[in-house]
Amino acid sequence: MPREITAYSNPLIKWARDLRDKRHRKQSRQFLAEGLRILTEARETGRLPTLLFYAKPSAGHPLVRDLIKAVEASEGEAIETTPDILSKLSGKDNPQAVVGVFEELGVTLDELDRNASGIWLVAERLRDPGNLGTILRTGDxxxxxxLILVGECVDPFSVEAVRASMGALFTVPIVKTEWQPFLDWLRQGPGQLVGLSLDTDSDYRAARYAAPTFLLTGNEAHGMPAEYAAACDTLVKIPMLGKADSLNAAVATAVMAYEVLAQQRG
Amino acid sequence: MPREITAYSNPLIKWARDLRDKRHRKQSRQFLAEGLRILTEARETGRLPTLLFYAKPSAGHPLVRDLIKAVEASEGEAIETTPDILSKLSGKDNPQAVVGVFEELGVTLDELDRNASGIWLVAERLRDPGNLGTILRTGDxxxxxxLILVGECVDPFSVEAVRASMGALFTVPIVKTEWQPFLDWLRQGPGQLVGLSLDTDSDYRAARYAAPTFLLTGNEAHGMPAEYAAACDTLVKIPMLGKADSLNAAVATAVMAYEVLAQQRG
Known part of the structure; x- marks a missing residue:
């Protein structure tokens, strides 16, 4: 049976609430994900929260019931609470029906099978959690x-990134690494490194993308360092017809990724 | 000569600060834009702020000096203030060098020349200011x-939307309208209405996009109403190979828009 917690001062609530803070996530290696859609998607990929918080009014919802059962059948715990506490956990005025605490995901480069897909996303020093989540969603x-994160990127397990990913952080493997280890790993096997750049005349639609293609997106404000661009097999640009000289990083990644997909599907 | 304001209690500061609030924007028909990059871009398109706030330490920057001169040469006023007040105006810990107050933009359907471009963006009930700004940036x-906004969309002049647009709200005409007036206007001349939909087998790369093409993007959570989809000349889908059934709205719009652009450029 789920236990009930209705006091915001309860230590477990406070502990879960603190997972909105990066340091606390780093120590505990757990993170928050919210919403029936995302938690159900997680479950379908075999991932269950270690703690599941749900609001009493939602307890009768079939998907909530299924989640509670699944969590209790695993090592997890389901906790009935109030909409107000859920709202505090999620930091939103209109709380989702459920909030889950998950163990952090993440794999190493050596665990990746580069031939498992024709498209790999690589982002360096990505700063915006919304962009990171959106790139994961596109990756899915x-x-x-x-998604290979190079250098000091924003935390993919922040509440904002998880939210923007719409559950894709459960389906798209995430690697955190640095530039040199990434490059060393890349050159141990097949793989074309394609960089988005302003300093090239090669249109992204004219280049050819053999599998596996690794798409490198640079920092939102500064793009990628010259050294990284020099290490790319191909630099391409997306046409910019207006006043601005760049697209949003998640948008640019998606435009590129769909071109690669279209070519590889023939 | 610019006047100096160093007190947060100054009525002008309070008035400008309140432009972060939608009701106040609606009454005054003015909005805030921040950052040297965006304000310089605005200036290059012939748009100057009615009020320009800059922090004393930035007064020597050549672009800030140019802006001050241009604002004073027009009907506007330049105001020297503190980084702390700038921070309060922009709502960010690390304030930009400048914050400007601009008169709201916006045109009507009848002011549009549909043959001026091969691509038009139409969004209905768009809820997220970041998405709206990003779509403007892609539109540029x-x-x-x-960009034609249909129905209850988020305010394109909110601080978040302006920020995400990276200045594109000064270069891309914005129309706010409702569905029926839009459709009536559309059918008075040439123009293909293309809707993004999950309920079609037509791949977006297989369809043909003659100029002018109007790309309709639906609400983030619910997509577009069946009635709107039925009014489209063409419904297309973007392939979704993963678990999720949709892309971020700004990403989907960009993937579509770049396909249209590629076709129309031959």
Whole structure:
């Protein structure tokens, strides 16, 4: 039977609430994900929360019932609470029906099978959690093998990134690494490194993307360092017809990824 | 000479600060834009702020000096203030060098020349300011004729939307309208209405996009109403290979817009 917690001062609530803080996530290696849609998607990929919080009014919802059962059948715990506490856990005025605490995901480069997909996403020094989550969501949609985060990127397990990913962080493998280890690993096998750049005349539609293609997206404000661009097999640009000289990083990644997908599907 | 304001209690500061609030924007028909990059871009398109706030330490920056001169040469006023007050105006810990107050933009359907561009973006009930700004930024990049907002969309002049647009709200005409007036206007001339939909087998790369093409993107959570989809000349889908059934709205719009652009450029 789920236990009930209705006091915000309860230590477990406070502990879960603190997972909105990066340091606390790093120590505990757990993170928050919210919403029936995302938690159900997680479950379908075999991932269950270690703690599941749900609001009493939602207890009768069939998907909530299924989640409670699944969590209790595993090592997890289901906790009935109030909409107000859920709202505090999620930091939103209109709380989702459920909030889950999950163990952090993440794989190493050596665990990746580069031939498992024709498209891999690589982002360096990505700063915006919304962009990171959106790139994961796109990665899921194009069937990317994974998202490789190079250098000081924003935390993919922040509440904002998880939210923007719409559950894709459960389906797209995430690697955190640095530039040199990534490059060393890349050159141990097949794989074309394609960089988005302003300093090239090669249109992204004219280049050819053999599988596996690794798409490198640079920092939102500064793009990628010259050294990284020099290490790319191909640099391509997306046409910019207006006043601005760049697209949003998640948008640019998606435009590229769908071109690669279209070519590889013939 | 610019006047100096160093007290947060100054009525002008309070008035400008309140432009972060939608009701106040609606009454005054003015909005805030921040950052040297965006304000310089605005200036290059012939748009100057009615009020320009800059922090004393930035007064020597050549672009800030140019802005001050231009604002004072027009009907506007330049105001020297503190980084702390700038931070309060922009709502960010690390304030930009400048914050400007601009008169609201916006045109009507009848002011649009549909043959001025091959691509037009149409969004209905768009809820997220980041998505709206990002769509404007993409619209600038593909040379879209404008962004037509149908129904209850988020305010394009909110601080978050302006920020995400990276200045594109000064270069891409914005129309706010309702569905029926839009459809009536559309059918008075040439123009293909293309809707993104999950309920079609037509791949977006297989369809043909003659100029002018109007790309309709539906609400983030619910997509577009069946009635709107039925009014489209063409419904297309973007392939989704993963678990999720949709892309981020700004990403989907960009993937579509770049396909239209590629076709129209031959």
């Amino acid at each position: 949609a194009v069937g990317a093998g994974g | 990049a593909v040379g879209a004729g404008g």
